[in-house]
Amino acid sequence: MKNTEPNYIRSIKNITAMLSISERNYNGVDKKMGTIKSTMMITSLSQTSMEEIHAAFIDAFSDYEVRMDMPLAKLQEMMITRSCSLADSLGYFGNGKLLGFLLVGKRIMDGKIVLYDVATGVVKGHQGEGIGDALVKGIVEAARKVNADRFILEVLQNNKAAQKLYAKYGFGIARKLKCYEYSCDGKAGIQKTENQSDQAIADDETRLPADLDIAGYCTFNPSWQNSCASFLNMRANHHLHLQKNGDVLAGYGIVHTRTGSILQLGMHPDHRSTELLETIISALCRHTESAVLKYLNVEDNSLIESYLLDLGFRNTINQFEMAYVVNPKCR
Template identity: 25%
Template sequence: MIFKTVENLSIPEIAQLFNEAFADYFVKVELTPELLQSKIESEDLRTDLSIGLFHNEKPVAFMLHGLRETDGKKVAYNGGTGVIKEFRGQHATVKMYEKQLSILKEIGVDEIELEVIDKNIQAIKSYEKAGFRKTADLDCFMGKPNEPAKNSGLRIQEIQSFDHQLFQSFWEWRPSWQNATATIEKLTDSITYGAFIGDELAGYLTAYPKGARVLQFAVAPNYRRQGIGSSLFHYFADTVSGEINVNNIDDPSQTTQRFLKAIGLKHFLTQNKMTLKL
């Protein structure tokens, strides 16, 4: 058993390893090489900084890590950790993080963050042994939104440019790594819809249609409780087949969670955000 980075594995090889490790996971996870490539690019994942565990030259476990500057700190993000079934129960995650930490410390990383499903007790214990501590609950929702009440003064249309400064002025809480603006700017297949009252932007919703996933959404403070958020969700849902999903809601006030339930989405899991300061 040896540890080394996964930079010499091809994208199809990493995708196969990812899918094999998550074959019996709590929720269905299946990545095509194309989706994995998009994930790597948009989440700033670095295979040269990501540790794998190899047995007889075959990869049997991995942890993918990305790197960004956030609020003046160098932050690493665990974009996925997996161990194939035959090699579990051998403390592989803790051992990989021992190697992973030395790589990240060497390049001056200040902290690492990750998400783990709250029912995945074994993984949480492994991360705690590696030094991680829970810092937030992240709620995930899915479903088909209810049809909103008509608002004759509301116009929804696609926005071609992502105005980060304006959108951020609508926020009450910051999106997680997978939904961050830095991710969206690199996700070529994302689409943003704006809700306008006259010529004024009253709210927006950015989504990834391929995964029927809402990435960001917010309504300007002066336009809340006027059906704008629900109209945006319904508009997007009409463009995709099946249910939509919204992941990793980090709103301590629970206002966003109550809104999602009110428009007909159902909470289906909670993730723990965990952080390790180096």
């Protein structure tokens, strides 16, 4: 019988092992991180099941400012995309139950270990008990132990309490990031038309040049979740559109084929125009099931913002990228 599973489900099944998913063995809990109370402890999530993490995630974000649609498969995909390492992630357990978590992404960048907050949450019944504080303190200590260069996270601009907590442990605001949406107006999922460029279609299956100046094209450095590493971690679920002008890469775009999330939009400095960006956006709409494109984490005051606004992109919410530099004196 023909396998009718969506590609993204098959992709997740093939690499689920990367997340070290298994049932928790409470007799083997590592207590080196320290005990908060006699029945409370912080430890690695390496032996915690995805089902337990997912249940805690759904509870923790049930009344979040930004609506979370996060079935188990989507959470797994997000964790893989953002290089989540359960061995480096922390869980706060009470009486054997996961009450809080800090999921950590880990990458080697320019030869240095860089960590990223994939998600931090505390189940509703235990919020306000200092669990979030304990997790942030624990991850700062863990970052020092593994000799990480820095730890990066994003926090909503309106979430003053979280910003204050992170600042308490040495995090500083690195930049402001803005989130945009664009309606495809019925273009989503439309296939190639007669007047569409054959060259653009052929280029869709190729790769970005290895020496491409990403920041120069995008007009800012993409955030962790929009980086090329994130794209390659889940390549099968994204569409890459390359727009050529002769032999020159005039522009490109990367979109999730199901959700409509844009990872990157870039234009060559000598070819930037609203018309070029509109051509790229139209191609992305044709290659996603979503009726809405979502471009998260556009750096505030970056050059591409004006082009987005000219095309009708709408700013929905803003956040700050904060960073903790582990050894600032070494820089």
